Amino acid sequence: MQVHESAEPIDLKPVIAEALERRRARATRIGRWEYLRFLNKHRELSEGTAVFGEAVILGYAKIGRILQLRTGLRTQFDAPFWVEEKIDGYNVRIFRQEDELLALTRRGYLCPFTTDRLRDFIDERVFEDHPDLVLCAEVAGPDNPYNEGHPPFIADDIRIYVFDLMRWNRPGCFPYRDKLRLLDAYGLPAVPRFGRFTADDVGPLRELILDLDRQGREGIVLKEDSSRNRRVKYVTGSTNVTDIRSNRDGVRQLPPEYFMHRVLRLALFLEEHGLTATPELHEELGESLVGGILEALQQYREQGRVYHSFRCRFRDKGNARLLMAAMRRRLGKAQVRQRRLERQGDFYVLEFDKVLPRTSDLFSHLLGGGLVFD
Amino acid sequence: MQVHESAEPIDLKPVIAEALERRRARATRIGRWEYLRFLNKHRELSEGTAVFGEAVILGYAKIGRILQLRTGLRTQFDAPFWVEEKIDGYNVRIFRQEDELLALTRRGYLCPFTTDRLRDFIDERVFEDHPDLVLCAEVAGPDNPYNEGHPPFIADDIRIYVFDLMRWNRPGCFPYRDKLRLLDAYGLPAVPRFGRFTADDVGPLRELILDLDRQGREGIVLKEDSSRNRRVKYVTGSTNVTDIRSNRDGVRQLPPEYFMHRVLRLALFLEEHGLTATPELHEELGESLVGGILEALQQYREQGRVYHSFRCRFRDKGNARLLMAAMRRRLGKAQVRQRRLERQGDFYVLEFDKVLPRTSDLFSHLLGGGLVFD
Numbered sequence: 001m002q003v004h005e006s007a008e009p010i011d012l013k014p015v016i017a018e019a020l021e022r023r024r025a026r027a028t029r030i031g032r033w034e035y036l037r038f039l040n041k042h043r044e045l046s047e048g049t050a051v052f053g054e055a056v057i058l059g060y061a062k063i064g065r066i067l068q069l070r071t072g073l074r075t076q077f078d079a080p081f082w083v084e085e086k087i088d089g090y091n092v093r094i095f096r097q098e099d100e101l102l103a104l105t106r107r108g109y110l111c112p113f114t115t116d117r118l119r120d121f122i123d124e125r126v127f128e129d130h131p132d133l134v135l136c137a138e139v140a141g142p143d144n145p146y147n148e149g150h151p152p153f154i155a156d157d158i159r160i161y162v163f164d165l166m167r168w169n170r171p172g173c174f175p176y177r178d179k180l181r182l183l184d185a186y187g188l189p190a191v192p193r194f195g196r197f198t199a200d201d202v203g204p205l206r207e208l209i210l211d212l213d214r215q216g217r218e219g220i221v222l223k224e225d226s227s228r229n230r231r232v233k234y235v236t237g238s239t240n241v242t243d244i245r246s247n248r249d250g251v252r253q254l255p256p257e258y259f260m261h262r263v264l265r266l267a268l269f270l271e272e273h274g275l276t277a278t279p280e281l282h283e284e285l286g287e288s289l290v291g292g293i294l295e296a297l298q299q300y301r302e303q304g305r306v307y308h309s310f311r312c313r314f315r316d317k318g319n320a321r322l323l324m325a326a327m328r329r330r331l332g333k334a335q336v337r338q339r340r341l342e343r344q345g346d347f348y349v350l351e352f353d354k355v356l357p358r359t360s361d362l363f364s365h366l367l368g369g370g371l372v373f374d
Numbered sequence: 375m376q377v378h379e380s381a382e383p384i385d386l387k388p389v390i391a392e393a394l395e396r397r398r399a400r401a402t403r404i405g406r407w408e409y410l411r412f413l414n415k416h417r418e419l420s421e422g423t424a425v426f427g428e429a430v431i432l433g434y435a436k437i438g439r440i441l442q443l444r445t446g447l448r449t450q451f452d453a454p455f456w457v458e459e460k461i462d463g464y465n466v467r468i469f470r471q472e473d474e475l476l477a478l479t480r481r482g483y484l485c486p487f488t489t490d491r492l493r494d495f496i497d498e499r500v501f502e503d504h505p506d507l508v509l510c511a512e513v514a515g516p517d518n519p520y521n522e523g524h525p526p527f528i529a530d531d532i533r534i535y536v537f538d539l540m541r542w543n544r545p546g547c548f549p550y551r552d553k554l555r556l557l558d559a560y561g562l563p564a565v566p567r568f569g570r571f572t573a574d575d576v577g578p579l580r581e582l583i584l585d586l587d588r589q590g591r592e593g594i595v596l597k598e599d600s601s602r603n604r605r606v607k608y609v610t611g612s613t614n615v616t617d618i619r620s621n622r623d624g625v626r627q628l629p630p631e632y633f634m635h636r637v638l639r640l641a642l643f644l645e646e647h648g649l650t651a652t653p654e655l656h657e658e659l660g661e662s663l664v665g666g667i668l669e670a671l672q673q674y675r676e677q678g679r680v681y682h683s684f685r686c687r688f689r690d691k692g693n694a695r696l697l698m699a700a701m702r703r704r705l706g707k708a709q710v711r712q713r714r715l716e717r718q719g720d721f722y723v724l725e726f727d728k729v730l731p732r733t734s735d736l737f738s739h740l741l742g743g744g745l746v747f748d
Contacts, residue, residue, distance in 0.1 A: 064745030071743030232745065251638050256630035259637075261748060264625050267667035268740060277664050279657050285664060286656030293641035294651065366642060369449030371438030371606065374635060 009169040012056050015043050025051070030110040031322050033097075037108040044171055048108040052097050055168040057104060060091055060136050063221060063231045067268045069206060072234065073199035079226040082176050083205070085192040086233055087161050088151050088218040088242075089140025094118060095168070096127040103139075105146075112326060113145050113312055116319035121160040126186040133182075136164035136173070138191065143312045145323060145352075148246035152216045157313060161191040163221070176223055196225060210273060213238050237269035241285055248292020249299075249306055252362040259289070296359060300367070305360040307337070313347040320350040332357070383543040386430045389417050399425070404484040405696050407471075411482040418545055422482040426471050429542040431478060434465055434510050437595060437605045441642045443580060446608065447573035453600040456550050457579070459566040460607055461535050462525050462592040462616075463514025468492060469542070470501040477513075479520075486700060487519050487686055490693035495534040500560040507556075510538035510547070512565065517686045519697060519726075522620035526590045531687060535565040537595070550597055570599060584647060587612050611643035615659055622666020623673075623680055626736040633663065670733060674741070679734040681711070687721040694724040706731070 019025040019042035028037040028050075036051035038059060048059030066072030092103040092114050101124060103114035127133060141158035142150050162183060165174040174182070183190045194208055209220065219235030240262035247254055263285070270277050296306045314320040320341050327336045331354065340351040366372070393399040393416035402411040402424075412423035412433060422433030440446030466477040466488050475498060477488035501507060515532035516524050536557060539548040548556070557564045568582055583594065593609030614636035621628055637659070644651050670680045688694040694715050701710045705728065714725040740746070 062747055064747050066743055066745060067740045068743050071741060073743070075743030076745065251634060256634035257748075259634055260625060260630035263633075263663045264667060267664050267671065270664070271668055271671050277661070277668065279661075282660030282664060283653050283657040284660065286659035286661075287651070287653075289637045289663075290641050290644070290651050290656060290659060293638060294645055297641065297645045366441045367445060369440055369442050369445030369447070371440060371446075371450065373436055373438050374631075 009167070010044075010171070012045065012169055015045055016051055016056070018042065019045060025049075028109070030326055031112065033102070033110055035110075048104070048106050050093075050104050050108045050110075055095065055097065055132070057093055057095055057134055057168060058166060058171060059108065060093060060106060060164070060166075061231075063233045065233050065235070067234075067265055068272055069209065069234060070202045070272065072232065073202065073205070073222075076230065076232045077199050077222070077224050079224050080196050080198045081222045081224045081230075081232075082196050083194040083208070084163060084221050084223065085161075085194070085212070085217065086219040086221045086235065087138040087140050087163075087191055088147070088149055088239065089138040089158075089161075090144065090146045092137055092139055092160075093166070094122060094135040094137060095133065096124075096131060101127070109326070109330070112319040112322035113314065114139055116314045116316055117158065118160075120315070121189055123186055123188065126182070126188060130167075130182075132168040134166040134168065135162045135188065136166060137162040137189075145310050145312050145327075145350075148308060149242055151218065160189055162188050163191045173229060175227075175229065176225060191221075194220065197222075206273060209234065209236055212236050213269075216242065235265065235269075237266050237273075237275065240266040240269070241281070241288055244285070245288040245292070248288050249296030249308075250356055250359060251293055251296075252358045253356040296356075297363065297367075300360065300363045305355050306363065307353040307355045307360075309339070309351065309353050311349065311351045313344075313349055315347065317341065317343075317348045320348050323350070324352065327352075327354070331355075383541070384418075384545070386419065386543055389419055390425055390430070392416065393419060399423075402483070404700055405486065407476070407484055409484075422478070422480050424467075424478050424482045424484075429469065429471065429506070431467055431469055431508055431542060432540060432545060433482065434467060434480060434538070434540075435605075437607050439607050439609070441608075441639055442646055443583065443608060444576045444646070446606065447576065447579070447596075450604065450606045451573050451596070451598050453598050454570050454572045455596045455598045455604075455606075456570050457568040457582070458537060458595050458597065459535075459568070459586070459591065460593040460595045460609065461512040461514050461537075461565055462521070462523055462613065463512040463532075463535075464518065464520045466511050466513055466534075467540070468496060468509040468511060468536075469507065470498075470505060475501070483700070483704070486693040486696035487688065488513055490688045490690055491532065492534075494689070495563055497560055497562065500556070500562060504541075504556075506542040508540040508542065509536045509562065510540060511536040511563075519684050519686045519701075519724075522682060523616055525592065534563055536562050537565045547603060549601075549603065550599060565595075568594065571596075580647060583608065583610055586610050587643075590616065609639065609643075611640050611647075611649065614640040614643070615655070615662055618659070619662040619666070622662050623670030623682075624730055624733060625667055625670075626732045627730040670730075671737065671741075674734065674737045679729050680737065681727040681729045681734075683713070683725065683727050685723065685725045687718075687723050689721065691715065691717075691722045694722055697724070698726065701726075701728070705729075 024040040024042040025036045025038045038045055038049040041047050046059030050057045091106045094103050101118040103111045105111050138161045139158055140150050141154040143157045165179050213236035216238050218239045222232045224230040244262050300306050324338050335355040335357055337353040398414040398416040399410045399412045410425035412419055412421055415421050420433030424431045465480045468477050475492040477485045479485050512535045513532055514524050515528040517531045539553050587610035590612050592613045596606045598604040617636050674680050698712050709729040709731055711727040
């Protein structure tokens with residue numbers, strides 16, 4: 001089939017050479033794959049860009065957030081826009097290389113876990129017809145190696161939701177209709193779509209976001225139906241409390257604005273939509289903040305460190321080992337503890353702990369009677 | 375009377391000249407007073423040091439905080455220590471210059487308000503006998519121009535609590551007993567004192583801090599009974615919630631760690647003292663965080679800015695005008711709004727608003743539908 005993207009492939013070789021010289025890109029090896037990974041943005045190549053020989057997989061562009069629906073729609077959009085669900089997972093770019101499907105994380109690391117599971121979710125035929133295609137997708141579910149939280153509608157394992165398409169060596173994403181045509185033609189799993197709206201549709205969009213809020217879902221991404229293909233995201237109030245709860249022991253691990261931005265977003269959401277901040281909501285928020293630290297303190301007292309436990313399932317045992325090795329290399333040997341790796345039905349189940357070193361170090365200092373100056 | 379400090383006056387002229395050259399000190403003028411103020415530490419002269427001709431009033435040294443009582447006492451002290459109440463107010467240094475009593479803030483600004491009120495609280499005779507004396511004191515109470523919160527036991531106006539003594543041109547504070555002798559001899563208002571303890575006295579100190587916690591008081595400062603005169607502070611759990619509540623609309627004005635550090639301190643306090651985090655406490659904390667932002671949003675919607683209102687009383691109307699002028703110069707003309715200045719009994723009552731410009735700007739951006747990237 002034919003798709004109609006606007007962007008043409010461009011010669012990125014000079015930019016890559018320059019980026020290497022300035023140490024914004026670095027040779028990276030994971031398993032049998034050697035490639036270049038962009039640690040920082042350099043010219044048109046964003047952070048997370050990966051170069052596999054001739055194939056330049058550009059980093060997925062950051063999407064700005066509005067905290068007010070009504071004025072945000074008016075201010076950000078010049079044309080109607082499509083609305084899709086924002087899925088609470090991690091962002092990957094999926095592409096083919098030497099007959100293998102591979103998945104890159106946001107920062108451009110090859111992910112042995114996602115890569116292992118791609119064939120369970122993605123019909124490869126699309127890459128026969130479009131060898132230079134890049135699927136931009138969210139991976140979400142309780143059995144993943146990165147995120148604490150997951151959408152309420154995924155009970156087990158993971159799911160993959162494609163939300164954008166790119167091509168090697170080309171900036172930008174497919175126009176929306178071209179994306180739909182290709183996703184439909186190959187039966188690729190896509191994020192839920194809610195239709196096409198204009199900035200006047202505040203009423204229906206408010207209904208939509210309040211419905212998602214009640215269901216504990218994360219929010220929406222709005223994509224302008226225009227050549228500039230502008231994107232904006234907007235999240236529900238409840239997702240802020242969920243995020244705080246999911247990361248509640250990371251009080252030193254995550255920057256303090258991680259928590260305070262979410263409190264601010266929650267307040268703005270309540271205010272705009274005329275929702276009452278109930279005693280139950282206050283209690284839930286307070287507990288999310290204090291309870292996590294108390295649990296982490298208990299974990300530290302009992303085990304001398306604070307950690308998160310993860311579980312995920314692999315088709316190939318070697319990929320589980322590769323994930324552990326890659327994580328140890330990236331986070332430090334002592335920070336990743338494998339608990340279990342064993343066959344269970346058609347899968348190998350991996351269980352491991354990821355230490356929060358900064359939270360652990362902070363507790364060590366404070367519980368030992370150390371001083372802080374502030 | 376004779377006091378027995380250890381430190382000798384030192385010649386600070388060369389250090390001051392060097393600091394001026396490196397722009398760590400700056401000529402400052404407030405009312406008829408012209409002096410040098412240290413914006414940053416330079417050698418032995420800490421931030422907030424002020425130079426009035428021959429008199430160098432050193433900055434008050436920062437006091438480190440412990441977040442665990444039991445281990446903190448053991449780790450921080452080599453000798454018994456005195457325990458005093460930590461008062462929730464603002465720190466001043468009081469001294470005499472050309473027959474006038476003056477008060478400097480922590481950062482070395484002459485405070486027209488505190489200066490105006492000194493004679494209501496401080497018996498000047500002490501300066502007749504000790505012209506180079508510096509009283510380090512906390513000013514606290516509802517009618518002050520700086521702090522939102524105040525101790526629960528001060529119902530109106532302000533009080534002044536001396537907690538340390540220094541002399542011009544000398545580093546360090548008076549030894550504890552020398553301080554007591556002088557405070558007693560001249561009937562100076564002092565911070566409440568709780569006695570002399572050792573690191574083994576965890577039980578009594580725990581009782582003391584839990585008692586202060588129940589009363590909503592801030593905490594304690596511990597001062598080692600030794601030549602090194604080491605100091606450490608330790609606060610109650612409740613003061614953290616009070617602080618968050620007092621500054622709850624300053625979500626952008628204050629750094630995010632202002633709030634998150636207090637959540638952490640609260641959790642550590644609960645954990646060490648075996649206190650239960652009740653639903654009421656969670657609710658209070660959640661409400662402190664969200665409720666303040668909602669109120670600030672309402673204020674912004676109605677008045678186009680977020681501000682705090684202050685009220686304080688002066689003996690001399692000129693000092694009220696001086697405070698307003700100094701604040702406008704420091705914070706920007708548009709950020710300080712005088713609401714009222716009129717005689718009431720023996721006082722001039724000043725009421726004014728201090729805008730939180732960063733919070734206001736953030737709301738302007740967000741409510742206008744602006745984007746944020748995070």
